[in-house]
Amino acid sequence: MAKLKPITIxxxxxxxxxxxxxxxxxxxxxxxxxxxFLSRAGLGETIYQAAFLAMSSLxxxxxxRTGLWNLGVDxxxxxxxxxxxxxxxxxxxxxPLPSPLFLLVLLVLVFGLTGSIGMLFAWLKGRFMVSEIxxxxxxxxxxxxxxxxxxxxxxxxxxxxLPQSALIPQELRLKPFFAGMRVDATLLLAVCMILAGYFFxxxxxxxxxxxFVRENxxxxxxxxxxxxxxxxLSFFLxxxxxxxxxMWLLVSNFHRITDSLMLGYGFxxxxxxxxxxxxxxxxxxxxVLFAGxxxxxxxxxxxxxxxxxxxxxxxxxxxxIILIGKRCRHGR
Amino acid sequence: xxxxxxxxxxxxxxxxxxVRMSLPLLWAASGELMVEKCGMLNVGIEGVMLxxxxxxxxxxxxxxxxxxAFCVAALIGLAAGCLLGLLYITLRVDTIAxxxxxxxxxxxxxxxxxxxxxxxxxxxxPQIGVWQVPFLRRLPLVGEWFAEQNGCLYATCAxxxxxxxxxxxxxxxxxxxxxxxxxLAAESAxxxxxxxxxxxxxxxxxxxAVGGAILSLVNVSAYTSNMTSGRGFIALALVIFGCRRIxxxxxxxxxxxxxxxxxxRLQVLYPHVPYQLLSMLPYAITIGVLxxxxxxxxxxxxx
Numbered sequence: 001m002a003k004l005k006p007i008t009i010x011x012x013x014x015x016x017x018x019x020x021x022x023x024x025x026x027x028x029x030x031x032x033x034x035x036x037f038l039s040r041a042g043l044g045e046t047i048y049q050a051a052f053l054a055m056s057s058l059x060x061x062x063x064x065r066t067g068l069w070n071l072g073v074d075x076x077x078x079x080x081x082x083x084x085x086x087x088x089x090x091x092x093x094x095x096p097l098p099s100p101l102f103l104l105v106l107l108v109l110v111f112g113l114t115g116s117i118g119m120l121f122a123w124l125k126g127r128f129m130v131s132e133i134x135x136x137x138x139x140x141x142x143x144x145x146x147x148x149x150x151x152x153x154x155x156x157x158x159x160x161x162l163p164q165s166a167l168i169p170q171e172l173r174l175k176p177f178f179a180g181m182r183v184d185a186t187l188l189l190a191v192c193m194i195l196a197g198y199f200f201x202x203x204x205x206x207x208x209x210x211x212f213v214r215e216n217x218x219x220x221x222x223x224x225x226x227x228x229x230x231x232x233l234s235f236f237l238x239x240x241x242x243x244x245x246x247m248w249l250l251v252s253n254f255h256r257i258t259d260s261l262m263l264g265y266g267f268x269x270x271x272x273x274x275x276x277x278x279x280x281x282x283x284x285x286x287x288v289l290f291a292g293x294x295x296x297x298x299x300x301x302x303x304x305x306x307x308x309x310x311x312x313x314x315x316x317x318x319x320x321i322i323l324i325g326k327r328c329r330h331g332r
Numbered sequence: 333x334x335x336x337x338x339x340x341x342x343x344x345x346x347x348x349x350x351v352r353m354s355l356p357l358l359w360a361a362s363g364e365l366m367v368e369k370c371g372m373l374n375v376g377i378e379g380v381m382l383x384x385x386x387x388x389x390x391x392x393x394x395x396x397x398x399x400x401a402f403c404v405a406a407l408i409g410l411a412a413g414c415l416l417g418l419l420y421i422t423l424r425v426d427t428i429a430x431x432x433x434x435x436x437x438x439x440x441x442x443x444x445x446x447x448x449x450x451x452x453x454x455x456x457x458p459q460i461g462v463w464q465v466p467f468l469r470r471l472p473l474v475g476e477w478f479a480e481q482n483g484c485l486y487a488t489c490a491x492x493x494x495x496x497x498x499x500x501x502x503x504x505x506x507x508x509x510x511x512x513x514x515x516l517a518a519e520s521a522x523x524x525x526x527x528x529x530x531x532x533x534x535x536x537x538x539x540x541a542v543g544g545a546i547l548s549l550v551n552v553s554a555y556t557s558n559m560t561s562g563r564g565f566i567a568l569a570l571v572i573f574g575c576r577r578i579x580x581x582x583x584x585x586x587x588x589x590x591x592x593x594x595x596x597r598l599q600v601l602y603p604h605v606p607y608q609l610l611s612m613l614p615y616a617i618t619i620g621v622l623x624x625x626x627x628x629x630x631x632x633x634x635x
Binding site for chain 1: 375419423424425426428429430432433434436437439440441442443444446447448561562565566568569572606608609611612615616618619622623626
């Protein structure tokens with residue numbers, strides 16, 4: 001393919017912006033931006049949501065490091081949420097642990113259990129060449145329906161008219177740092193996870209070898225690296241992160257398992273992971289940006305009746321532009 | 333209800349529903365089959381199907397004509413194919429990333445217009461009439477399955493026959509298969525690889541979009557948010573475990589139709605079994621069959 005000239009791209013971009021001006025999209029974009037970033041309440045909410053988004057994007061990013069697509073983030077978040085719910089409601093009264101220590105134990109448990117499910121998917125990929133894309137997408141629906149079954153059946157609180165579980169104990173719920181904002185320990189956890197991810201991927205030999213598997217699995221196998229095991233490791237970490245996201249949504253935000261479980265983090269996380277390409281630290285600004293877009297779109301929907309789905313269109317267009325830009329830079 | 337009579341009722345009623353449920357999957361799988369035959373993989377199939385389901389439904393409500401609705405769905409499919417072709421073939425971006433982004437794009441577009449356009453449109457979608465074919469009805473055992481079917485069934489049969497003829501009995505099909513096997517060899521033999529891939533992709537996405545429209549207009553008679561719920565990916569899986577052969581894809585499509593019809597009927601006949609567990613079945617079985625089949629066959633061809 002002949003290289004596209006930069007001037008063509010600039011002209012095309014300008015044409016798109018001018019076209020957007022005529023249909024009023026630019027005004028909506030400005031509204032979204034100003035609501036999400038230019039007010040104290042908006043900024044607080046954006047940062048709060050960005051922490052969850054960063055964790056779920058880290059999940060997709062870790063799988064993508066070996067070239068695998070974890071499109072089952074939504075399902076794994078549900079698994080983490082339900083496991084954490086079970087732990088908080090049934091396990092906490094049985095264990096004589098202080099609440100922070102219990103949360104830590106639960107974190108490790110949820111990480112391990114959700115990670116094991118992901119590891120199973122990667123095993124199928126490594127052993128049978130089963131497309132992880134289809135398996136993870138199918139697993140989303142499976143986990144969703146299974147969680148619905150639990151919420152409508154065995155887990156439903158006796159006193160509740162709605163299909164929802166009992167509330168988790170008061171002392172296990174996270175407290176906000178500042179009055180009037182929801183920002184809490186989630187932010188610290190997200191930062192720690194990204195730093196740990198950075199250290200693992202960039203500073204350890206095992207983390208670095210994942211990149212080789214992505215670039216050329218056959219060459220890796222030939223040179224003695226066990227490709228299947230690396231697939232399993234990356235998917236274990238990836239699903240584990242998604243599980244933790246689910247657990248943290250429970251203890252910080254929902255405090256109970258309800259029947260609205262399709263939270264839609266999956267799509268946005270995939271977009272962020274694609275945009276990050278190789279650099280894990282880019283997760284931070286991109287999560288903040290996209291959390292802002294999602295939050296702002298929600299506010300604009302309530303105030304001006306512009307459907308918030310415009311945020312998804314915006315995300316997809318950004319990915320198209322990035323992919324095309326990358327192709328133009330590299331030429332053929 | 334749980335006696336023999338219940339089981340018989342389950343089976344006889346499931347037959348007709350099975351045929352109906354398998355139609356959208358068969359259209360989508362035929363489309364994907366064609367694309368894979370010429371060595372590409374369209375992960376954006378779910379999005380194309382969703383677009384077809386939505387715009388087909390909107391056109392059905394607006395024009396109140398089933399024929400026009402399918403035409404609009406096919407046109408939307410062609411347009412989607414054009415966009416995907418631009419990404420996959422001309423710009424040669426990462427196919428999987430672009431496909432996933434296209435799915436998000438389609439989800440955003442349908443949600444946006446679902447809330448802003450369809451919510452304000454009044455009226456019902458057009459009804460499709462029953463086509464009775466006399467000799468089919470008199471067939472033993474399966475006769476009842478075909479008694480109440482509409483034109484979509486016969487259109488699907490025609491599509492599969494046409495696809496078979498196109499792929500295996502025309503020059504065009506031969507060229508497509510050559511491109512799928514070895515694009516470089518095809519290019520050096522003077523076959524216009526890129527333009528044929530464009531044509532193939534656009535025809536395929538038109539079929540996939542019509543499959544979506546069958547789902548919303550004929551099977552459900554309503555549009556709900558994200559209504560394809562993974563069916564596009566099930567169609568993709570069908571092509572993979574059908575080893576890209578029309579007869580296996582047909583068998584797989586019918587099997588999934590049966591499964592879906594079966595679980596819906598089970599929900600009615602055995603209300604004490606939680607419906608959520610039955611709804612998990614098609615997805616769980618997709619994974620199961622994929623594992624059983626994939627051990628022997630490499631899934632993706634290099635393009």
